[in-house]
Structures are given as C-alpha cells and as structure tokens.
Amino acid sequence: MNSEQETRVGVLLDESVEFSLSEICSTCHVHAELIVQLVEVGVLEPRGTEPGQWRFPGHALRRIERALNLQRDLEINLAGVALALDLLDEIDQLRSRLRMFESET
Amino acid sequence: MEYKDYYKIMGLSRDAAQDEIKRAYRKLARKYHPDVSKEPDAEAKFKELGEAYEVLKDPQKRQAYDQLGQRWKHGQEFRPPPDWNAGFDFSGGGFTEADASHFSDFFESLFGGFRPGHTVYRGEFRARGEDLHARLRISLEEAYRGTTRTVSLSIPQYDEQGRMRYRARTLKARIPKGVTEGQRIRLAGEGGRGIGAHAPPGDLYLEIEFEPHPVFQVEGRDVFLQLPLAPWEAALGAQVSVPTLGGTVQMKIPAGSQSGRKLRLKGRGLPGRPPGDQFAILRIDTPPADSPAAREAYQRFAESLPFNPRAKLETMQ
Numbered sequence: 215m216n217s218e219q220e221t222r223v224g225v226l227l228d229e230s231v232e233f234s235l236s237e238i239c240s241t242c243h244v245h246a247e248l249i250v251q252l253v254e255v256g257v258l259e260p261r262g263t264e265p266g267q268w269r270f271p272g273h274a275l276r277r278i279e280r281a282l283n284l285q286r287d288l289e290i291n292l293a294g295v296a297l298a299l300d301l302l303d304e305i306d307q308l309r310s311r312l313r314m315f316e317s318e319t
Numbered sequence: 320m321e322y323k324d325y326y327k328i329m330g331l332s333r334d335a336a337q338d339e340i341k342r343a344y345r346k347l348a349r350k351y352h353p354d355v356s357k358e359p360d361a362e363a364k365f366k367e368l369g370e371a372y373e374v375l376k377d378p379q380k381r382q383a384y385d386q387l388g389q390r391w392k393h394g395q396e397f398r399p400p401p402d403w404n405a406g407f408d409f410s411g412g413g414f415t416e417a418d419a420s421h422f423s424d425f426f427e428s429l430f431g432g433f434r435p436g437h438t439v440y441r442g443e444f445r446a447r448g449e450d451l452h453a454r455l456r457i458s459l460e461e462a463y464r465g466t467t468r469t470v471s472l473s474i475p476q477y478d479e480q481g482r483m484r485y486r487a488r489t490l491k492a493r494i495p496k497g498v499t500e501g502q503r504i505r506l507a508g509e510g511g512r513g514i515g516a517h518a519p520p521g522d523l524y525l526e527i528e529f530e531p532h533p534v535f536q537v538e539g540r541d542v543f544l545q546l547p548l549a550p551w552e553a554a555l556g557a558q559v560s561v562p563t564l565g566g567t568v569q570m571k572i573p574a575g576s577q578s579g580r581k582l583r584l585k586g587r588g589l590p591g592r593p594p595g596d597q598f599a600i601l602r603i604d605t606p607p608a609d610s611p612a613a614r615e616a617y618q619r620f621a622e623s624l625p626f627n628p629r630a631k632l633e634t635m636q
Contacts, residue, residue, distance in 0.1 A: 221467055221491040224504035224525065228497075230592065241505075241522075243450075276503055276526070280354045287365075288348055302355065307538070309357075314536045314543050314600070 227272030232261075238270050242278050249278070255296045257281050320424040324393035325371035325384065333389065337378070344372045370422045380430060399428050448521035449475055449511035456528045457494060459535055459542075463564040463589060465496030470525065476512040497590040498527045499539055534562065540595025542588040547604045548572060563587045563597050570599060578603045 225231060239246050250265060252258045257277060260268035280302075281295045290298065326333050329343045350356060351364040358364070374380045391397060455468060470492050473485040492506060503524050510521025529537060536543040546561060556574035560567050563584060570584065580601045588595025608614045627633075 221493055222506050222509060223493045224506040224523075226495050226498060227503045227505055228499070228591070243447075273502065275505075275524075276501065283354050284352065287352055287369075288345070298355070310536060310538050313531075314545070 225272075227275055229271045229273065231272035232269040233272070233274065235260075235265050235268050235270075238274065238278070242275060244278070244282070251292055252278065252281060255292045257292065257296045257299060320397055320428060322391040322393065322395045322397035323367075323371070323423060323425045324391070325374050327393050328367050328371040329375065331375075333385070335375075337376070340372070340375045344368065344376070366422075370426050373422070374426070374430070384429065397425060397428075446514045447519050448513040450521040450524065451510040452524045452526065454528050455492075455494070455525045456530055457498075458530050459532045459537060459564060461494065462498050462527070462529065463496060466494045467491055468494055472523070474511055477514050492525060494525075494527070497540070497594075499589060499591075500527060500529050500537060502527050535564070537589070540589040540591050542595060542597045544597065544599050545602050546570075546582075546599040547602050548576070550603055550605060553577065553601065553603050561597075561599055564589070572601070576601050 233241065235246055235249060238249060246265070249258065253260060253268070258270060258274055260270045260274075262268045277299065281292070281299060284290060284295050284298055285292065326335070329335075329340065329347065331340060331343055335343070347368050348365070351358070351361045351368060353362045353365055356365075374384050451472060451474065453470060453472060455470065457466060457468065468491070469489055471487065471489045474488050476484060476486055478484050490506075490509065492504065494504065498504070503526050506523040506525070508520050509523035512518075512520050534544055542564060544561070546559070548557070548559070552559065552572055553576045554574065556576075557572045559570055559572060561570045561584070565587060568584060568587065570582065572582070578601060582599045582601065584597040584599065586594045587597035606613065608617050
C-alpha cells in the first residue's frame with residue numbers, strides 16, 4: 215500500500231481549538247516569556263486572567279508567526295508589531311469591502 | 320546558474336555606503352515583506368532581497384562579490400572563476416544570521432560554506448524536523464462543502480551523510496467544510512524529518528486562500544452578493560431568486576427598497592458554529608432608453624412621478 219496517498223486529516227485551527235500557554239510554546243517553538251510579552255503589548259488576547267489559565271484560539275498561531283517575522287525582518291519592537299498587525303487586519307477588511315464595490319458593473 | 324546583480328536588486332550603485340545599504344534594505348523589506356505586501360511575487364522578491372542584503376551588508380562578502388567584476392549582467396549564465404575564494408574564508412561561519420537554506424544556487428556557489436545543507440551531522444546530534452508551511456488555494460464552493468486536496472511538497476531531509484536534500488512528496492489532505500480565508504490546518508508530524516535517531520518530525524501547516532469568486536465576496540464566514548433589481552421591483556416589492564453557496568433561494572424584497580440596502584439571509588454563509596450569513600446588497604439597474612417606446616415610457620414616468628433625488632444637496636446651497 216502506498217502510505218503516502220492516504221488521506222490525512224489535520225486539525226483546523228479555528229476558534230474552536232484552544233491552546234494553553236505551554237501548548238502554544240511547544241507548537242510555535244518559542245519561550246513562554248515571548249508569549250507573555252506578546253500578550254502585554256496586545257498582539258495576543260487569550261481568554262483567562264492568569265498565564266496559567268490562558269487559552270489561545272487556533273488563529274493565534276498565525277498571528278504569533280507573523281509577529282515574529284515582522285520583528286525579525288523589519289527590526290521593529292513588539293509595540294510596533296502590534297500596531298502593524300492591527301493596521302494590516304484593518305487593511306484586509308477594507309480590501310474585502312473594496313472588492314465588493316469594485317464588483318459592481 | 321544565473322548571475323545575480325545584488326546592487327540592482329537593492330536599487331543601489333556599486334559604490335553605495337554601508338548605511339545606504341541598510342536604509343535600502345529596510346525600505347524594500349517593508350515593501351516586499353510577505354506578511355505585509357499583497358504583491359503576488361512578494362515572497363520571491365523578499366527572498367531575493369534577503370540574499371542581496373546578506374552579501375552586501377557584510378564587508379567581507381561584499382568585497383568578494385565585487386571582485387567578480389562589473390562585466391556580469393543580472394540573469395546572465397554564470398560560472399565562478401577558478402581562483403574564486405582565494406584569500407577569503409567563508410567556511411568558518413559567523414557572518415550569516417539569516418536562514419540561508421532558501422538562497423539561490425548563485426549564492427551557494429559563492430558562499431556555500433554557510434549553507435546548513437553542507438553541515439555534516441554526526442553522532443548524538445538530534446534536532447526536530449522543520450515545520451513546513453504551504454498555501455492552499457480553494458474555491459468558495461469547496462470551502463462550503465469541504466474537500467480533499469492533493470498537496471505537492473518539497474520536504475527537506477538529511478541523508479546518511481548529513482546533507483540536506485529535498486524530497487518530493489504528495490499527500491492528500493482533508494479540508495473540512497467551513498474553512499475561512501487565512502485559517503490554517505495543522506498536520507502534526509507531516510513536516511520535515513528530524514535529524515538523528517528518534518528526533519521528532521516537524522509539522523505541516525496548510526494556509527487556506529480563496530480563489531476570487533465571480534459573484535460572491537467573503538468576509539470571515541459572511542458572504543456578500545450584489546443583487547440587481549429593476550426600479551419597479553425595488554419600489555413595489557418583489558420575490559426574487561438569489562444564488563447562495565447552498566443553492567438558489569427565494570427572497571422577498573420589501574416595497575420601497577433603495578440601492579445599497581443590505582438584506583440578510585440568516586445562516587446562508589459559510590458553515591460553522593455559528594454559521595455565517597449571506598447579505599444581498601441591493602442595486603437598482605435602470606432599463607436602457609434605447610427605443611422610442613422606452614423613451615416615451617421614461618417621459619411618462621417623469622411627468623407622473625414628481626421626484627427630486629437631489630433634494631438633500633439643494634439644502635446645502
């Protein structure tokens with residue numbers, strides 16, 4: 215049997231999937247300290263008050279990766295990263311609205 | 320292999336000062352960063368830029384590169400001169416901070432000593448395999464119903480000599496229904512192989528992208544549609560057929576509707592908990608006045624319906 219052609223079923227990282235602090239650290243291969251900093255500047259908004267109770271939604275993974283890429287590649291600090299990510303989200307939203315109006319003929 | 324003009328890539332002259340190089344890099348990095356830019360070739364441009372900067376920011380590598388001379392043109396077929404590397408030692412490492420594994424063959428032939436692919440791992444060394452990321456473009460219909468897609472990947476792995484090789488691999492991945500743009504699917508253990516005995520493999524992430532749809536626009540799980548109406552349908556109210564991802568539905572247009580009004584079809588967007596909605600944005604199309612009869616009809620219309628669409632503007636004067 216060609217095992218490479220088996221259908222793989224992955225986990226969809228949507229809001230129904232949640233990670234604890236230690237789970238998100240091992241999944242993203244980062245230190246907890248960095249995640250704490252990302253929460254402090256508002257890049258991540260976990261459920262729960264104490265780090266031990268934090269629960270991160272599935273889409274936090276993508277946000278962490280984008281944050282680290284921006285920090286490393288553009289040499290910006292985490293507060294700047296938080297601003298950039300918020301603005302990028304807003305631009306995405308505006309772009310999709312714009313597409314809606316441009317589809318008028 | 321092709322010669323790469325690193326100065327041209329960075330838009331610099333060959334005598335650029337080191338801090339000019341840094342400024343140019345920062346500016347272009349902001350422009351082409353794949354997490355920022357929407358240009359289709361941003362990723363390739365960003366990689367090229369990273370490679371150019373890797374060489375030009377380092378005085379030793381820059382000097383070596385400059386020694387190749389100016390006779391080469393960007394994209395020209397290139398072979399390193401036989402005396403290349405004389406007087407330079409690139410094998411010790413120390414200068415390369417960037418992840419060089421995606422640099423070009425050109426870079427590799429000049430500064431190849433840095434490539435992780437040439438590092439020979441022996442003995443007890445163990446490292447977890449690399450996480451891999453791939454984008455998967457699917458149609459909105461596939462997102463609505465779910466689908467199975469064959470994904471082709473180039474997976475890095477180390478052979479018995481400890482050299483990195485790319486292995487082509489295809490796998491079928493199940494895409495659950497209700498995925499939204501930008502969401503990721505994680506396939507644990509399907510990434511690059513680990514190095515050394517019992518080293519765990521990396522994970523594979525598939526990031527969902529939607530093909531543009533001819534009539535629907537999406538925001539999260541909500542689906543939007545422009546719904547054209549005849550003026551009388553909007554004024555008098557009507558029952559019209561509206562396409563949704565799950566099939567055509569009948570929709571009631573209330574009398575007195577205007578252009579731009581948003582009508583909601585609850586739960587007709589992408590499935591989920593809760594499912595998204597579909598919104599029909601009304602647009603009133605006027606019939607062309609392209610015959611004497613049509614012009615006459617418009618004329619009667621104007622006479623029997625006193626209407627000033629610009630009443631609000633006139634109060635401004």
